[in-house]
Amino acid sequence: MTDIQKTTQKPRVLISDKMDPNAARIFEERGCDVDVITGESPEELVARIGDYHGLAIRSSTTVTPEILDAATNLKVIGRAGIGVDNVDIPYASGKGVVVMNTPFGNSITTAEHAIALIMALARQIPQANTRTQAGEWPKSAFMGVEVTGKTLGLIGAGNIGSIVASRALGLKMKVIAFDPFLTKDRAVEVGIEKVTLDDLLARADFITLHTPLTDETRNILSREALAKTKPGVRIVNCARGGLIDEAALKDALESGHVAGAALDVFAQEPAKDNPLFGAPNFICTPHLGASTNEAQVNVALQVAEQMADYLVNGGVTNALNMPSLSAEEAPKLKPYMALAESLGSLVGQLAHGNLPKISIEMEGGAAELNAKPITAAVLAGVMRRYSETVNMVNAPYLAKERGIEVREIRNSREGTYHTLLRVTVETEQGNRSVAGTLFGSGAPRLVEIFGVGIEAELDGHMLYIVNDDAPGFIGRIGTLMGENGINIGTFNLGRREAGGEAVLLLSVDDAITPEVVDKACGLEGVRMVKALSF
Known part of the structure; x- marks a missing residue:
């Protein structure tokens, strides 16, 4: 399924950042050779990376185009943690390198940190601690608020946001959420109310952010949005820097419209100089959301398991640039993916001119399978007409760059064959279609080419x-x-x-x-x- 699996060579993995030593043990137990070499400069990593099939990192290593150009054998990058700002994902995709993260390993830890900051804001704990240890006894200076009965507004109700919601409900808060991807059924299941962003801003006593940083979410709490918030609101961000207009937040704190803010993340990190520093009722921590012993162990073990599964078995978990394919699915899908790639390669070699549209039809048994890896395999075969280095990772990106429209069609009925894949491309001469099936042993076979029935191994x-x-x-x-x-x-x-x-x-x-x-x-x-x- 991958170049690694086509050889008897053991995959080699480099761990370039400090992580739990059990990660190296997992790689070795699962059939990989592993080296732990941390603290190298970018130039040293460029010189070394060409020997490795896998690169396991945390936040210290930045994977640049220069490193990826030198990584001639690299198949997968695994980030122990959720943030992948330090990996050039588009460039890695173009190189055919899978990029994985561990989005769930530090979920509880990050959610608990958000709850801790909510409580710290409500009772002004950091400020009271500082003055008490300075020899003062400022009992009357710090009048807090209860969280019981208050409304918590979640911007983002995914994995971490849902955990924050469950903890907040335990504190007897009312929870509302703005999340375009949150379904009504899921909202009911979690026990929260789905609202618009404007409604959340107007109603929330506390706002926490739990969304990735994208073009759509950048400065989602802009100056205009902050002006729409309920007077006296308190804001917490343990997600990503850049979600809040920091200068606007400072002004809102100084005016008293925002009663308090607690940030664990900043637009520029490390944040050694920031306009929010010294603002009234502002507390901050140095990106500690994932900093617990349990979380650090969890993400290290998870990234090792995921990378080893991919390098040894072909399983794809938590990939950011490739369809997921569990280690359990991989053996069942492997013959279908081989058939899909062969059919894509055949039609790609025979079709003339541009291919504006590609349709992949899965009939019978094939219609019940995970379609995304099959589609990626077809595209890898088709796009080989344009690039010798194409694979399942970069093929969809190459197709998109060329403006090729890709359609997936499922047909559960059985025709002549129990299972069938059909690949159709649109050409200047009309549609051209090839089809194939799997024989009893799982062997891929061509059964039709441009409307002519023919049985052949490709x-x-x-x-x-x-x-x-x-x-x-x-x-x-x-x-x-x-x-x-x-x-x-x-x-x-x-x-x-x-x-x-x-x-x-x-x-x-x-x-x-x-x-x-x-x-x-x-x-x-x-x-x-x-x-x-x-």
């Missing part, structure tokens, strides 16, 4: 010929192969009708030269000849 070097169905042709092509020292492995025939157009697929032991293709084109009755390679 493997190695092949010759595709379209000819007139007439006596003597098979003898002529056999003679030509013999005269040029080409040994024929299999002979596969199909035709539309007797005396009409026929198709011949030959598998041969060696690559067919352009000279032999030209000679085949000159044979009587030949309409088209194409050398293929799989």
